[in-house]
Amino acid sequence: MSDKNNLKEQKAQEKLKKIQQKKARKEDKKKIKLQKKEEFTKLYNEFEGHDGTQEGKIKAAKTKKVKKVKDKIDYKLALKEAPIKFLKEVNKIQWSSRKNLGTKFLWVIIFIAIFGVFFFFIDWGFQSLFELIKII
Template identity: 90%
Template sequence: MSDKNNSKEQKAQEKLKKIQDKKAQKDSKKTLKKEKKEEFTKLFNEFEGHDGTQEGKIKAAKKRKVKKEKEKINYKLAIKEAPIKFLKEVNKIQWSSRKNLGTKFLWVIIFIAIFGVFFFFVDWGFQSLFELIKII
């Protein structure tokens, strides 16, 4: 009986610990969000170069935020690695099979023929219409 009570107490303690951990995570997220908001309001209140409107103030404050610097590119290393990266990318390409390529080629030829006939008749129709109304 005491073993069951102990296991129930342990489970209750574990649940309580999980709840406390979740609460601590929420609190840390809230404080982080609050710090960001305070930083933004500080930037918002201490800036120059805005047009006096609320939108202008917000844009100016956002512009003043510090941006991360880009990493410098090692061009020698990039030139050495370029052919290797190129070959890896080429090897990833899945080339069509000969049969699949033949069917695609056939479909292209069929559509070219269909559109050629269509535009021939459209052109012939306009030409006869213009001859009928004596524009040509």
């Protein structure tokens, strides 16, 4: 009995930790967003627009904004990790069952036959029409 209670308590604690981590991530995102907004408002307030209009001021502040410098890619590490990432992605694929593939194959064959017969009769009709009006 105590083992079950301990397991339940551990699971409850793990859930609480996950919830707290999610909240922390959300707060971090909010802080980053606020920082970006403050940077933009600071640039906006410092800058005088070209034509004196509100839109001109906003455009000029956006163009003046400095972009982040991209980190360099470690190609050796990327080449080592590529097969592992590939296998993980392949394992995520849900393959169809043999029965499901068989039914889909039959439907495709049936529709090919139906459209083949349909276009045969269309072709035959046009051929006989052209022979009637003596085009062919």
